Amino acid sequence: MVTPNSISRESDLSGGEYKWGFVTEVEQDFAPKGLSEDIVRLISAKKDEPEWLLEWRLKAYHHWVKMAKEQGEPEWAKIRYPQIDYNDIYYYAAPKSSTEAPKSLADVDPEMLATFEKLGIPLQEREKLAGVAIDAVFDSVSVATTYTEQLEKLGIIFCSFSEAVKNHPNLIKKYLGSVVPYSDNFFATLNSAVFSDGSFAYIPPGVRCPIELMTYFRMNAEGTGQFERTLIVADKGAYVSYLEGCTAPFRKTSQLHAAVVELVTLDDAEIKYSTIQNWFPGSKEGEGGVYNFVTKRGICRGVNSKISWTQVETGSAITWKYPSVILQGDNSTGEFYSVALANNHQQADTGTKMIHIGKNTKSTIVAKGISAGQGQNTYRGQVKIMPSAENAVNHTQCDSLLVGDQCGAHTVPYIEVRNPTARLEHEASTSKVSDDQLFYLRSRGISEEEAHHMIITGWSREVIKELPFEFAMEAGQLLKVSLEGAVG
Amino acid sequence: MLQVTDLHASVVDADEEILKGLSLSIGAGEVHAIMGPNGSGKSTFANVLLGRPDYVVNSGVVTFEDEDILELFPDQRALRGMFLAFQYPAEIPGVRPWQFLKAALDARREYAGEKPLSVRDFSKLFDDKVEAVGIDPDLVKRSLNEGFSGGEKKRNEMLQLEMLEPRLAILDETDSGLDVDALRIVAEGVNSLRSPDRSFLIVTHYQRLLNYIKPDVVHILVDGRIVETGGPELAMTVENSGYEQYIKAAVAD
Numbered sequence: 001m002v003t004p005n006s007i008s009r010e011s012d013l014s015g016g017e018y019k020w021g022f023v024t025e026v027e028q029d030f031a032p033k034g035l036s037e038d039i040v041r042l043i044s045a046k047k048d049e050p051e052w053l054l055e056w057r058l059k060a061y062h063h064w065v066k067m068a069k070e071q072g073e074p075e076w077a078k079i080r081y082p083q084i085d086y087n088d089i090y091y092y093a094a095p096k097s098s099t100e101a102p103k104s105l106a107d108v109d110p111e112m113l114a115t116f117e118k119l120g121i122p123l124q125e126r127e128k129l130a131g132v133a134i135d136a137v138f139d140s141v142s143v144a145t146t147y148t149e150q151l152e153k154l155g156i157i158f159c160s161f162s163e164a165v166k167n168h169p170n171l172i173k174k175y176l177g178s179v180v181p182y183s184d185n186f187f188a189t190l191n192s193a194v195f196s197d198g199s200f201a202y203i204p205p206g207v208r209c210p211i212e213l214m215t216y217f218r219m220n221a222e223g224t225g226q227f228e229r230t231l232i233v234a235d236k237g238a239y240v241s242y243l244e245g246c247t248a249p250f251r252k253t254s255q256l257h258a259a260v261v262e263l264v265t266l267d268d269a270e271i272k273y274s275t276i277q278n279w280f281p282g283s284k285e286g287e288g289g290v291y292n293f294v295t296k297r298g299i300c301r302g303v304n305s306k307i308s309w310t311q312v313e314t315g316s317a318i319t320w321k322y323p324s325v326i327l328q329g330d331n332s333t334g335e336f337y338s339v340a341l342a343n344n345h346q347q348a349d350t351g352t353k354m355i356h357i358g359k360n361t362k363s364t365i366v367a368k369g370i371s372a373g374q375g376q377n378t379y380r381g382q383v384k385i386m387p388s389a390e391n392a393v394n395h396t397q398c399d400s401l402l403v404g405d406q407c408g409a410h411t412v413p414y415i416e417v418r419n420p421t422a423r424l425e426h427e428a429s430t431s432k433v434s435d436d437q438l439f440y441l442r443s444r445g446i447s448e449e450e451a452h453h454m455i456i457t458g459w460s461r462e463v464i465k466e467l468p469f470e471f472a473m474e475a476g477q478l479l480k481v482s483l484e485g486a487v488g
Numbered sequence: 489m490l491q492v493t494d495l496h497a498s499v500v501d502a503d504e505e506i507l508k509g510l511s512l513s514i515g516a517g518e519v520h521a522i523m524g525p526n527g528s529g530k531s532t533f534a535n536v537l538l539g540r541p542d543y544v545v546n547s548g549v550v551t552f553e554d555e556d557i558l559e560l561f562p563d564q565r566a567l568r569g570m571f572l573a574f575q576y577p578a579e580i581p582g583v584r585p586w587q588f589l590k591a592a593l594d595a596r597r598e599y600a601g602e603k604p605l606s607v608r609d610f611s612k613l614f615d616d617k618v619e620a621v622g623i624d625p626d627l628v629k630r631s632l633n634e635g636f637s638g639g640e641k642k643r644n645e646m647l648q649l650e651m652l653e654p655r656l657a658i659l660d661e662t663d664s665g666l667d668v669d670a671l672r673i674v675a676e677g678v679n680s681l682r683s684p685d686r687s688f689l690i691v692t693h694y695q696r697l698l699n700y701i702k703p704d705v706v707h708i709l710v711d712g713r714i715v716e717t718g719g720p721e722l723a724m725t726v727e728n729s730g731y732e733q734y735i736k737a738a739v740a741d
Binding site: 434442 | 538539540541542561562563565566567571572574577578579580581582583587588589591592595596599631632648652
């Protein structure tokens with residue numbers, strides 16, 4: 001825990017506003033607005049991609065056009081937003097100075113480095129000491145990757161997606177789309193057609209990645225969509241902990257974010273994936289904000305393998321994401337720990353899917369939703385036990401916390417069991433911050449706002465403690481800043 | 489230190505008054521006990537002093553160190569040196585006693601214009617006090633009051649009292665549900681903190697806690713008013729003959 005004093009000073013400065021909302025003046029290289037086959041070809045050409053990848057993009061594009069015509073966007077989620085004009089979006093925006101890729105940090109645009117400084121992204125020497133390797137994605141292009149050489153000695157590959165396409169085409173060819181096929185869903189299909197960059201990590205057999213890998217995403221250019229793609233493969237017996245952070249500047253217009261993340265674990269491997277999502281949530285009146293339509297899925301392909309998702313979702317006007325695990329290998333484990341916050345006019349529809357295929361597979365879901373202001377928070381989860389999944393076990397816990405009386409919390413669990421040996425537990429609770437708790441803390445000299453914060457982060461602790469230490473501190477602060485004005 | 493004049497209070501949204509003109513005065517360094525039968529308003533009084541929002545003050549004046557405190561929020565009263573040891577402390581999941589007390593002590597020090605204690609100094613103080621009040625050290629690593637037994641909750645209240653060192657400590661039936669050992673720990677805590685500039689208000693139904701903490705003044709509270717004030721011997725009178733005579737007298741009023 002950060003000491004309460006330092007938190008309150010921090011928040012005083014922000015004055016209850018989104019404090020990551022600065023814009024960086026960097027020359028941008030845009031593709032024209034709108035989506036067409038030509039744009040897809042242009043993106044692929046800009047990146048000097050091999051023919052097979054262009055083909056894959058085009059298959060996705062044509063499939064998306066068909067989906068758009070026949071079904072349109074998915075409508076089952078409990079979210080409302082104005083129609084998105086897909087022809088009014090820039091699908092490619094690279095900072096101009098990086099069209100020739102930077103060779104080292106010295107080659108990176110100083111304005112951009114200053115942006116990362118403001119974000120507190122550790123890119124330089126002192127952070128190397130902290131043991132974090134970072135791939136920073138600015139709009140859709142990967143800017144700089146630290147620590148690569150040290151990782152290379154262990155055979156670990158950690159680089160931007162574009163570099164991976166160039167340098168490790170066989171791995172990309174083998175795994176791209178293997179968990180989230182290009183035809184998966186409207187937003188994933190769109191991503192498959194136009195994704196411009198992202199991160200790639202490969203951990204070779206038996207290697208335990210000694211540091212946390214991290215990608216920091218930031219949207220900057222106005223009217224751009226961000227379509228990054230992350231692929232992480234943990235080979236037999238490998239382990240990696242991966243962190244992802246996101247911010248976007250304050251803008252009146254909405255920005256579309258449609259990312260795809262694919263995780264693969266082979267025998268005895270483990271991936272721990274942590275996200276702090278702090279995209280701009282829109283103004284207090286509900287203007288602007290990021291539409292966050294993300295497809296995240298992992299597959300435990302090998303026996304005894306494990307995938308764990310932890311997310312703290314405080315940003316975005318709309319959050320639509322369901323990080324999932326397909327438990328294919330026998331004895332494999334899937335976990336999902338989530339805190340989602342919806343304040344002001346934010347809408348969050350988030351949860352997970354656990355698909356049990358292998359024997360003795362086990363999944364744990366701890367989903368916590370905080371609703372404040374007029375925020376609407378929905379947990380939507382699916383647990384599916386296939387006939388082959390002997391002795392599968394699932395434990396699901398959904399907790400909702402309401403702050404104020406104009407917000408909403410909704411829980412939509414789907415359970416499908418096709419093997420009688422399965423054991424499933426589902427617990428759900430809804431609570432408010434109680435007056436007794438508040439009075440107790442305040443009677444010790446703790447201010448009302450601080451008391452609320454303490455109760456809410458305490459309530460979220462089961463999830464926050466799953467995050468790596470530095471991230472856990474950031475998560476606590478984000479919860480506090482995001483809730484300012486909602487209490488009292 | 490504390491001056492209460494003709495205090496009238498009721499539960500929010502209820503017509504009937506619980507405190508019906510309560511007056512008392514506590515000087516610096518004094519230990520006062522308030523005794524009374526169930527439903528006399530003892531706990532209400534203790535909670536109203538800290539500003540619990542379930543109650544509304546209809547009239548009367550309460551000053552703490554010559555400042556009118558009725559308009560102050562509970563945290564503002566606490567920062568000025570008031571403390572309530574709860575009869576039923578709230579359970580707060582996920583908040584560790586260590587973290588909670590650090591925040592409370594930092595807030596108080598900041599109000600007093602002092603720097604917060606370093607984590608190291610705070611931890612040492614905390615560990616010493618945990619040992620002194622006899623709390624299982626594993627317990628304070630868990631969530632605040634969650635899953636604590638009745639006795640553990642009371643000890644945790646005493647831990648906070650010792651850490652925060654208030655000017656005025658109000659103990660709301662801290663003795664209820666305690667065995668003799670725990671009772672002795674509470675009493676030792678209070679006795680060790682007695683000083684010329686610190687006062688206590690001990691709210692209790694029974695006289696037994698007063699065997700261990702010798703009060704300077706004993707008040708008998710019946711039906712929302714102080715009906716009798718005396719020395720420590722008054723507690724013995726109540727112990728021997730009960731509250732009947734006071735209740736009858738109050739009804740006869």
